[in-house]
Amino acid sequence: MSMRLKVTDWVDGTRWRWQLEEQDGRFVADHTVRLDPKSREYQGFCDLARYVDYHAPVVKPPEQLQQLGAWIGEQVFGGLRTALRERAQLPAEAVQVLVPEAAQVLLERPFEIACFADGKRFDAVGVRLAYQAEAAVSAAKSSGPDLRLLAVFSLPVRANPLNLRRERYQLQQLVRRLQQTGGLAVELRVLQYGATRQTLSDTLQEADGWDVVHLSGHGQRGELLLETDDGGEDPIDTQSLGELLEPARARLKLLLLDACYSGAASHAAARVQVGLDAVRDAGTEAAAAPAAPAIETQATPLPSLGHALAGQLDCAVLAMRYPVGDGFATELMLALYEKLLAKHPLPAALHLALQRALKQDLAPSALAGLTPVLLGARAGTLQLAAPQRTGPITLPTTGLRIGFEKQPERFVGRLQPMLRASQALAPHSLRRAVLFHGMPGAGKSACALELAYRHELGRFSGYVWYQAPEAGSDIASALYNLMHEIQRQLNAPELGLTTALDDPKRFSHYTLPRLRALLEERALLLVLDNLETLLTDSDQWRIPLWGEMLHTLLAHQGLSRVVLTSRRVPAALAHDERVQVEPIHALSFAESVLLARELPRLRTLFAAEADHALLRQTLRVVQGHAAARAGSRGAVGRQRRAARRLLRRGRHARGPEQAAARAVRAGPAGLDRRRARPANAHRAAALRLPVQAGGGGPRARGGAGQLGRHACAAGGGGRGRGGGAGRTRAGAGTGAEGVAGGRVGGCDALRPGRSAVHTRPLRHPPRRGRGGTGRCRRRTAAGH
Numbered sequence: 001m002s003m004r005l006k007v008t009d010w011v012d013g014t015r016w017r018w019q020l021e022e023q024d025g026r027f028v029a030d031h032t033v034r035l036d037p038k039s040r041e042y043q044g045f046c047d048l049a050r051y052v053d054y055h056a057p058v059v060k061p062p063e064q065l066q067q068l069g070a071w072i073g074e075q076v077f078g079g080l081r082t083a084l085r086e087r088a089q090l091p092a093e094a095v096q097v098l099v100p101e102a103a104q105v106l107l108e109r110p111f112e113i114a115c116f117a118d119g120k121r122f123d124a125v126g127v128r129l130a131y132q133a134e135a136a137v138s139a140a141k142s143s144g145p146d147l148r149l150l151a152v153f154s155l156p157v158r159a160n161p162l163n164l165r166r167e168r169y170q171l172q173q174l175v176r177r178l179q180q181t182g183g184l185a186v187e188l189r190v191l192q193y194g195a196t197r198q199t200l201s202d203t204l205q206e207a208d209g210w211d212v213v214h215l216s217g218h219g220q221r222g223e224l225l226l227e228t229d230d231g232g233e234d235p236i237d238t239q240s241l242g243e244l245l246e247p248a249r250a251r252l253k254l255l256l257l258d259a260c261y262s263g264a265a266s267h268a269a270a271r272v273q274v275g276l277d278a279v280r281d282a283g284t285e286a287a288a289a290p291a292a293p294a295i296e297t298q299a300t301p302l303p304s305l306g307h308a309l310a311g312q313l314d315c316a317v318l319a320m321r322y323p324v325g326d327g328f329a330t331e332l333m334l335a336l337y338e339k340l341l342a343k344h345p346l347p348a349a350l351h352l353a354l355q356r357a358l359k360q361d362l363a364p365s366a367l368a369g370l371t372p373v374l375l376g377a378r379a380g381t382l383q384l385a386a387p388q389r390t391g392p393i394t395l396p397t398t399g400l401r402i403g404f405e406k407q408p409e410r411f412v413g414r415l416q417p418m419l420r421a422s423q424a425l426a427p428h429s430l431r432r433a434v435l436f437h438g439m440p441g442a443g444k445s446a447c448a449l450e451l452a453y454r455h456e457l458g459r460f461s462g463y464v465w466y467q468a469p470e471a472g473s474d475i476a477s478a479l480y481n482l483m484h485e486i487q488r489q490l491n492a493p494e495l496g497l498t499t500a501l502d503d504p505k506r507f508s509h510y511t512l513p514r515l516r517a518l519l520e521e522r523a524l525l526l527v528l529d530n531l532e533t534l535l536t537d538s539d540q541w542r543i544p545l546w547g548e549m550l551h552t553l554l555a556h557q558g559l560s561r562v563v564l565t566s567r568r569v570p571a572a573l574a575h576d577e578r579v580q581v582e583p584i585h586a587l588s589f590a591e592s593v594l595l596a597r598e599l600p601r602l603r604t605l606f607a608a609e610a611d612h613a614l615l616r617q618t619l620r621v622v623q624g625h626a627a628a629r630a631g632s633r634g635a636v637g638r639q640r641r642a643a644r645r646l647l648r649r650g651r652h653a654r655g656p657e658q659a660a661a662r663a664v665r666a667g668p669a670g671l672d673r674r675r676a677r678p679a680n681a682h683r684a685a686a687l688r689l690p691v692q693a694g695g696g697g698p699r700a701r702g703g704a705g706q707l708g709r710h711a712c713a714a715g716g717g718g719r720g721r722g723g724g725a726g727r728t729r730a731g732a733g734t735g736a737e738g739v740a741g742g743r744v745g746g747c748d749a750l751r752p753g754r755s756a757v758h759t760r761p762l763r764h765p766p767r768r769g770r771g772g773t774g775r776c777r778r779r780t781a782a783g784h
Contacts, residue, residue: 002087003028005080006098006134013037013046013105020080031078041071048110049322052366061366069113069121081116084127091344092128092351094380099307100134107131107307108321110370123369128347130379133311141314142209142251146185147341147386149175150203150210154195154217154224157231157415163594164216165411165450167258167330168192172407174334178341184386186341193415193422193454195227197234201244209251211384214333219259219320222305231419238305242312249313253382254346256336257306257319258329310376316346317375322367327597331357332372346382347374397491400456403465404527407453408446410598413591417582421451424580425459425525425561431580432554433562437569438584444565447584448527451563460525460561464489467529475534479545483511486526504545512552520558531566539571547572554578 002023009017014035020028035042044051045068052061059067073081087093099106112123122129151171153164168190175188191199195217204210218225223235236244245252306319318336320329335356339349350372358364374380396402417436424431434451436444452463466482469475483497497515500506518524534542541547553562554576564573573579587595596602596615605611 002093003084004096004098005129007100007103007106010100010103014042016103018077018080020083029080029083031080033076033078035075041068041075044068045072045076045109048113048370049367065113065366066115066119068110069115070119072111072114073116073122076111077114081114084122085116085125088122088125088127090126090351092126092347094128094130094345094347094374096377096380097129097131098134099131104304104307107304107373107375110321110367112370123351126351128351128374130316130347130374130376131307132375132377132379133307139314141253143211144208144251145387146187146389147212147384148208148210148251149186149188149212149214151188151190151214152195152200152216153190153192154215154226155415156218156225156227156233157419162217162326163330163412163598164192166598167216167333169407169409169411170330170334171337174337178386179389182341182386183389184341185389186386189457190454193418194229196229197226197236197240197244200226204245205247210248211251212254212256213245213248213252214256214258216256216258216329216333219257224257224259224305227419229423231416238308241305242309245309245313249315252313252315253378253384254340255306255309255313255315255317256333257317258324258333259320306373306375310379314378315376316379316382318346318350318379319373319375320371321373322365322371324371325361325365325368328357328361328364328368331360340384341386343383343385346379350374398462398489400452400463402463402491403485403489404452404463405449405465408449410595411446411450412595412598413587414443414447414450414584417447417584418451418454420580421447421563421582422454425451425455427459427523427559430578431561432556432578433564433573434580434582435564435566435569435573436582436584437566439586440567442584442586444567444584445529447582448529448563448565452525452527455525460523462490462522462524464524464526465529466527468531468533470530471533473533475542478534479543479549482528482549486515490524507545508548512548515549516552516556519553519556519560523559525561525563526553527563527565529565531564531570532568535566535568535570539568539574541570541572 004021004023006019006021007016008019009015009032014033014037016033018031018033020030022028035045044064048068051068052064055064077084084095087095097106097111111129112121112127114122116122116125151168153168155162155164172188172190175186178184178186189203191203204213215224223237224241226234226236228234245255306317309315310317324332332353335353336349339352340346342349344352354369354372358369361368421434421436423429424434436447438444452465464486466485469478480498480501483501487493487495487497495514495518497511500511534546536542541550550570550572564579569581574581597606602615605615
């Protein structure tokens, strides 16, 4: 970082003086700013998002930004442009902007789009502004033998659907790849499905400290949204968040606030994405909305929140100035971590990450490149250097990778079941087991896998996966196989759990007490999958010893836990207070759209308005199942043909459930057709929703099996209800907007004969915003 830009002689948002100087304080140039508050350009300078959206029907957003950038360059920077251009270099050169407390409104201003005399933008040539408090002073930070990252993914159950799980999964994959290929000593800790103040506080207080803290989820003006113990919303403001982060101050170098302050309600956003509703004209909405306060007094929360935390915690902060699309946020963060860990300075890493994210997002908003903002005295020069791992190579003898399938690549929804299941697995919980039950292919096994991988570190010392025999198979050896898997996956053949199975009395008096002692002495996680094949028609155990064995798994007083999956609830467990019983149902409409955006052969259908009718028909007939056939990459034409083939197969069937099942059964080789039976058909038909059909075990391949693993839906009652006609506003037309009509769940929207009206092409996914009926309030809805 070679230059500092100081705000002096501050009067208000229209009058101040810039002073440009070298790092050692030598004067370079200055410029006095005098802006006309009545000019059209000044309105865009103060509220770029609303400005771009209001004028979009007349002037395309890129042209607006170019015109406004030329005005900002001339009026706001004037003669400073020559010196800034001389020092600019790619990928990015940071200019530290010293902002006094009275001038914090400047944190909202889109200075990055300012243009030089030749028409090139500041950010395009490598000028990256990093804002800090005028009196900020940096002190030395402590380090450790490894680079420690804490990633917190918070999504209350009634907030807009976000694909935070995709962001978490890909971040874990990135860290694992860097560990394996680069030998880097990077430790990643994840908090999800229960990101409460208490769990965050406990983690931040660890003696080793954290180099990077990443908070991802919903945001509001001056607040971030954490979860309560029951999955509700827990807004946390600047002061409370600062107090929570204070224990990490000595080591904390970078804070990522991956949230925005507004977005679209989940149902409305989903309807807009598939063309069921029009994108609302911001000008019309603004006229109908209550009068807003003066532009100069409006506060953009995350820059203000980040600015305060950067000073309090003496760390670099990356915050979001505008609403941020979920998919774009994921791509940006993953690219940023990759560049940072490749030893790029933070400004250069951000510049390169923005370039990649803008290319990979299907339809980035016009303001996407201007959304991230760097804050803090450290932001201009920060580099993260991960140490090299040392020590001998050792092979694992226990762990998830011994007997478990690999983590599902995609996992959508299931917030309430996963939250309650995570609470049941907590050390202080009175529960001893979690039971996921539901129709075939709904995602029970995927939930069990997700739960296990969520608790891969720091909770259990051993893991066991067991899958019951398939229907029609011999179950006589099932109990022996379970005991054998416990010994094998725990690398403990000396336990002797398989020696007394031929004598039921000896098994009860010798083996089961040893098993109970093992569960009490060690913190183990046992997953027993597909138990319905071991049940009679009356839901009793076909082999009585299985009942005794399950009683032993629940009777211990240790830290071990058991996760069970079954299509039916065993009678002995239905009312057992030690078991957390969680039904797994079909995807909601908003979650179906969220999943479709992640599937290779469906996601491109969102980009063009002409493909929306085909997309709606596909979602109506097969919900997310079309993705199982469209998993490979291909051109848009092939993707359209794949969707049409599914529709043709579905139309020849009678009724919605048969249509869904027939389309799914036409999936790739390896689909377990025996499992491809539509369940819960009466409910789906009543709601005009497609049925979740197809196999769902972790060992199922392709077709509905993949959907069962990936398309985890919203659990049980009440989630699909939400309100009437809501009005949503995506910050300045840079994201999807729509009118919420009918019930959340899309039943009215997808009813045969329902016409879809849309006046503008859909360009953007919903944002990371919290919302409901009425005007949008919070950060991104999903696109991660």
